[in-house]
Amino acid sequence: MNDTIYAPATGAGRAAVAVIRISGPRASEAVRDLAGAVPQPRRAVLRQLTHQGVPLDDALVVWFEGPASYTGEDSAEFHVHGGRAVVEAVLQALADNGLRLAEPGEFTRRAFENGKLDLTQAEGVADLVDAETEAQRRQALGQLGGALSERYDTWRGMLVQALAMLEAAVDFPDEELPEDVAARARPGLEALEAEIATALEDASRGRRVRDGFRIALVGAPNAxxxxxxxxxxxxxxxxxxSTPGTTRDIIEVPLTLGGYKTLLADTAGLRETEDAIEAEGVRRARAWAADADLRLWVVDAAMFHVKQNNELSVLRSGDWAVINKIDLVDAYRLEELREILAAQGLKVVELAARKPGGAEEARAALTAHVVDALSGAEFPAATRIRHAESLAEARTYLQRALSDVGLEVELAAEDVRLAARSLSRITGRIDPEDVLDRVFSSFCIGK
Known part of the structure; x- marks a missing residue:
């Protein structure tokens, strides 16, 4: 991190204002070259930017002296007019001064490496930049504020306390210690194992808030x-x-339900077919439905038959049956359908989708379902797959430690150390370089 980096912090294209950031040991030199002098820290000043005697723009210049900056290094921002020519001229001037264009996420990576953020907080920055819904914003802001870090630090503290008891039994067997000193570690380890088990059961909630709650529309052609x-x-x-098999591929449409991102997918009609293209569409429909959080089995009220083997195979417990075209059948037929579908353990929804406002009740019911599935009293303990993987690893070590307490205390102590390392890996206290590269490569340039 000896070089000095620069990047636009705002999106490309015409705008009223564009922000260009720099960070590193030569930041003050670059500011003096373009703005004439380094202003007082954290005070915006209006300066004319020039390079090699050529005026570039009138801009606001803000100076952040390290370590009291986002990256922990000397940093600056140029708030220039947002025209493409202005931005390119300032970027070229910084390049001429020997600065390097930042890699995606490099500013935040430097903040992490300089101890300004831990890894979960850095991920919260990326999630906040990408947030599209209110729920995503709340979750990302909580993560950036340290909600995940606090929970993991608490769990790590419980491990350290248990480890102290186990190591005392190992290292000081002849001292005047309670005979059950090792056994005293068990209640804390059991409590922590239970907490992590609960967190793993809830692990998908944070990821679904980030990536979207996936709903698949499945059923026969023309349903x-x-x-x-x-x-x-x-x-x-x-x-x-009216032609069966019109939909051949997955059509994903994002929408917001109750403040949560949702992905609604229209899929190919499920049936046996000799058409190679349609058959591939059916295969993709089944694959998407298998990974969905909820499947809506759409059935034609006028054409429904009791045997629906091609469609039933994709359904799971808790899925919904949507009786469509209820305006085309009588009350007796509708009641018969309700009984058949309810017997399959499905929630039954009735509508006439082609009618104006015909899907309003279904949308309201889906909104309530998504809110119930993704909201929770506690902040989720995992918002990414890597969090869940490390939690599962820590739980495995804890379970092994609990089986060894009272028998092989040395082995139990080692498993507790490994569990602590697994938790530390989530926050980045212990993390291989390739994991860091993977995390920060998903960032946008300038952040």
Missing amino acids: GKSTLLNAMVERDAAIVT
Whole structure:
């Protein structure tokens, strides 16, 4: 980190203002070259930027003296007019001064490496930049504020306390210590193992808030899946025709339900077919449905038959059956359908998707379902797959330690150390370089 980096911190294109950031040991030199002098820290001053005697722009210049900066290094920001020519001229001037264009996420990586953030907080920065919904914003802001770090630090403290008892039994067997000193570590380890087990059960919630709650529309051709999708998103996102097999590929449409990002997918109609293209669409439909958080089985009220083997195979416990085209059948037929579908253990929803406002009740029910699935009293203990993997690893070591307490105390102590290392890996206290590269490569340039 001996070089000095620069990057635009705002998006490309025409804008009123663009922000260009620099960080590193030569930051003050670059500011003096362009702005004439380094201003007082954290005070915005208006300066004319020049390079090699050529005026570039009138800009606001802000100086952040390390370590009291985002990266922990000497840093500066130039707030220039947002025209493309202005931004490119300032960037070229910084390059001429020997500064290097930053890699994606390099500013935040320097903040991490300089102890300004831990790894979960750094990930919170990336999630906050990418946040599209209110729920994503709240979760990312909480993570940036240290909500995950605090929980992991608490768990690590419990491990350190248990480890102290185990090591005392190993290292000082002849001292006047309680005979059950090693056994006293068990209650704390059991409590922690239970907490991590609960966290793992809830691990998908944080990821679904980040990536979106996935809902698959499945069913026979012409059941009304595409019509329902269009009604739900209130636009013509999918082609609707009377020809069976019109939908050949997955059509994913993002929407926000109750403040949470949701991905609604229209899929190919499930049936046996000799058409190679349609068969591939059916295969993709099954694969997407298998990974979805909820499947809506759309059935045509007028064409439904009791045996629906091709469709039933994709359903899971807790999925919904959507009886569509209820305007085409009588009350007796509708009641018969309710009983058949309810017997499959499915929640039954009724609608006429083609009618104006026909999907409003279904949308309201889905909103309530998504909110119930993704909201929680506590901040999720894992918001990424790597968090869950390390938690699972820590739990495995804890379970092994608990089986060794009272038998092989030395082995139990080593397993507790390994569990602590697994937790430390989440916050980045102990992390191989390739993990850091993977985390920060997902950032945008300038952050």
